Amino acid sequence: MTVALKKPHKSARKPKxxxxxxxxxxLAAAEKIFIAEGYAGATIRKIADAVGVSSTxxxxxxxxxxxxxxxxxxGAIGQLLAVNVDIAHxxxxxxxxxxxxxxxYMRFAxxxxxxxxxxxCGSRDxxxxxxxxxxxxxxxxxxxxxxxxxxxxAAAGRLRTGSGESAAQVLWAACHGLVALLITMPDRxxxxxxxxxxxxxxxxxxxxxTD
Amino acid sequence: MTVALKKPHKSARKPKxxxxxxxxxxLAAAEKIFIAEGYAGATIRKIADAVGVSSTxxxxxxxxxxxxxxxxxxGAIGQLLAVNVDIAHxxxxxxxxxxxxxxxYMRFAxxxxxxxxxxxCGSRDxxxxxxxxxxxxxxxxxxxxxxxxxxxxAAAGRLRTGSGESAAQVLWAACHGLVALLITMPDRxxxxxxxxxxxxxxxxxxxxxTD
DNA sequence: CCCGACACTAAACGGGAATCACCCAAACGT
DNA sequence: ACGTTTGGGTGATTCCCGTTTAGTGTCGGG
Numbered sequence: 001m002t003v004a005l006k007k008p009h010k011s012a013r014k015p016k017x018x019x020x021x022x023x024x025x026x027l028a029a030a031e032k033i034f035i036a037e038g039y040a041g042a043t044i045r046k047i048a049d050a051v052g053v054s055s056t057x058x059x060x061x062x063x064x065x066x067x068x069x070x071x072x073x074x075g076a077i078g079q080l081l082a083v084n085v086d087i088a089h090x091x092x093x094x095x096x097x098x099x100x101x102x103x104x105y106m107r108f109a110x111x112x113x114x115x116x117x118x119x120x121c122g123s124r125d126x127x128x129x130x131x132x133x134x135x136x137x138x139x140x141x142x143x144x145x146x147x148x149x150x151x152x153x154a155a156a157g158r159l160r161t162g163s164g165e166s167a168a169q170v171l172w173a174a175c176h177g178l179v180a181l182l183i184t185m186p187d188r189x190x191x192x193x194x195x196x197x198x199x200x201x202x203x204x205x206x207x208x209x210t211d
Numbered sequence: 212m213t214v215a216l217k218k219p220h221k222s223a224r225k226p227k228x229x230x231x232x233x234x235x236x237x238l239a240a241a242e243k244i245f246i247a248e249g250y251a252g253a254t255i256r257k258i259a260d261a262v263g264v265s266s267t268x269x270x271x272x273x274x275x276x277x278x279x280x281x282x283x284x285x286g287a288i289g290q291l292l293a294v295n296v297d298i299a300h301x302x303x304x305x306x307x308x309x310x311x312x313x314x315x316y317m318r319f320a321x322x323x324x325x326x327x328x329x330x331x332c333g334s335r336d337x338x339x340x341x342x343x344x345x346x347x348x349x350x351x352x353x354x355x356x357x358x359x360x361x362x363x364x365a366a367a368g369r370l371r372t373g374s375g376e377s378a379a380q381v382l383w384a385a386c387h388g389l390v391a392l393l394i395t396m397p398d399r400x401x402x403x404x405x406x407x408x409x410x411x412x413x414x415x416x417x418x419x420x421t422d
Numbered sequence: 423c424c425c426g427a428c429a430c431t432a433a434a435c436g437g438g439a440a441t442c443a444c445c446c447a448a449a450c451g452t
Numbered sequence: 453a454c455g456t457t458t459g460g461g462t463g464a465t466t467c468c469c470g471t472t473t474a475g476t477g478t479c480g481g482g
Contacts (some may be wrong), residue, residue: 022429040336044470054431111332118336123395125251126337141454166402168466169408172387177388178381184334191336191377199373199381199419206371207418208410233460255439266463267441272460276439 009155023061025051038114039126043067066127069118070135076115077138080108094149094156095209096167099201101146102175108198109179121180131164142174167208174200234272238260242283249325250337252260277338280329281346283297287326288297288349291319295356305360305367306420310412313386317408320390332391369421378419386413 029050034042042107044065048055062068104109109116118127119135149167154164161168182190190196242260245253255276259266264403273279298311320327329338330346356377365375389411393401401407 026257038334038336040469043468045468047270053429055431055470056432059471060429068313095381121332121334121391121395123249123328123332154366161413162406163402166406166410166412168413169330169392169402170385170407173392173407174381174385174387174411174415175388176392178384180332181387183330189379191374195373195377196384199377200385202372203378203381204385204414204419207414207416251438254437256437264460266439267463268461270440 020061022051022053022057026053026058026061027072030068032077034069034072035112035114036120039069039118046065052170061121070127070132070182073135076108076112077119077135077142081138081142081145083108084142085181088145088148094152095205097148098153098171099150099205100202102171103197106179107144108176109176110193112169112180113183116179117183120176121184143168146172153209160208163210165207166172171204171208174204230378231272232327233262233264233268237264237272237279238282241279243287245283245329246323246325250280250329281338284346285349287319287323288346288353291316291346292349292353292356294319295353299356299359305363306416308360308363309382310416312360313382313412314408315357316357316383317386317390320387321393324394327390328387328394331387332395346387350406354379357383364420371419371421373419382415382419384412407419 001205009156027196030042033046033050034123041157042065044058045055047068048058051057058068071145083104084101087097087104090097090100112113119132119139122132150168150171151164153159154167159167160206184195229420236257241258243255243263244257256266257268258279259269262268269279273282294315295312298308298315301311302357320331330343330350333343358376361379361382362375364370365378370378389407392399393404393407
């Protein structure tokens with residue numbers, strides 16, 4: 001009787017099709033909220049409400065909250081990887097490829113600040129351990145695409161200092177630092193973004209690579 | 212009986228003196244826990260327990276959790292500022308001063324990863340808005356000390372590209388990026404830290420500054 | 423016709439930050 | 453000597469979070 005009271009059930013049920021497309025709906029809703037409100041703002045309950053389903057239902061399709069957001073991130077990182085692969089195959093100078101990749105990387109970060117923060121600034125606090133498995137692997141492949149041309153440069157003896165590996169890591173870190181600061185401290189008196197990116201790239205490449 | 216267990220009241224009362232030194236106790240306990248367990252691990256209740264006081268009591272001395280941790284950070288950042296001021300006054304080449312400051316910055320970050328993360332990687336999620344007032348000002352003064360020598364270099368016309376301001380920001384960002392990645396992704400296959408720092412500094416300085 | 427599997431739910435749990443309504447003891451004024 | 457103030461302190465409570473548990477209605481075979 002209490003049951004009948006609370007639930008007209010029959011018609012209030014979501015008319016959507018059954019099965020696994022619910023999973024897609026959840027991801028879509030979660031992505032919207034996550035992009036708009038960040039990690040903390042993307043609550044399980046909020047996502048569930050947006051889908052029109054109870055919060056418990058999300059656990060039918062995902063192990064936990066982190067898995068949802070990491071799956072979203074996978075999509076974004078996948079795009080980044082595709083861009084890198086594309087650039088890697090262009091018949092241009094290795095230095096030019098490096099530059100293009102790093103530019104693309106920074107633009108990606110600035111265009112997807114929440115995703116970027118989740119994947120690349122995730123303190124072990126928030127994302128706890130090796131749940132990043134899949135995303136980390138995609139990140140690795142991105143880095144591999146990127147370090148390819150660097151090792152070409154190193155093999156050609158054009159590296160002024162350090163190994164190819166350390167040069168690649170330093171270049172990545174420098175670009176990461178720039179976008180990370182721009183994202184987390186947007187209110188500072190930054191020089192124009194384009195100039196910062198230009199100075200970073202030209203400065204480091206000129207400093208590391210001999211022509 | 213349970214009452215007697217928990218509350219002998221009369222003599223079990225903390226024998227400490229009254230007043231504002233409680234504030235110091237809280238900060239000390241909070242710092243220990245925060246350094247050991249990070250932002251999420253440093254809960255109000257844990258801190259209160261360590262001090263031997265109820266969680267509510269913390270709110271007598273601090274507005275909220277963030278204020279406690281930011282006050283801790285102020286202490287650490289203060290040290291960093293002192294180092295920078297010291298270096299700024301040494302009678303050596305401006306480039307050498309810049310290098311020393313950036314080295315000190317990176318060592319500070321690697322020595323105080325949790326503090327560094329809180330202050331310089333704090334997503335607006337976790338630290339929400341302009342509570343950073345005091346810390347931000349200390350950070351500004353650090354940056355001011357650092358950009359001093361850079362502007363000297365710029366004034367001497369030794370900057371290869373960009374303004375003094377953008378050069379300073381880029382140098383900072385590059386070092387930030389390196390330590391941020393080392394801190395948040397400690398399990399990657401990093402080249403030796405010393406080499407990464409060396410390549411970053413020599414690379415960028417060689418690329419930005421003409422001799 | 424029953425039986426399990428499925429998609430889902432309400433209710434609850436434990437733990438976070440923060441707030442509320444008190445309480446007690448020492449300090450003060452007269 | 454005795455109210456009164458007041459400041460440090462408290463336990464219970466609120467609200468939200470992620471997650472778990474136990475259960476419910478529907479469905480497609482055997």
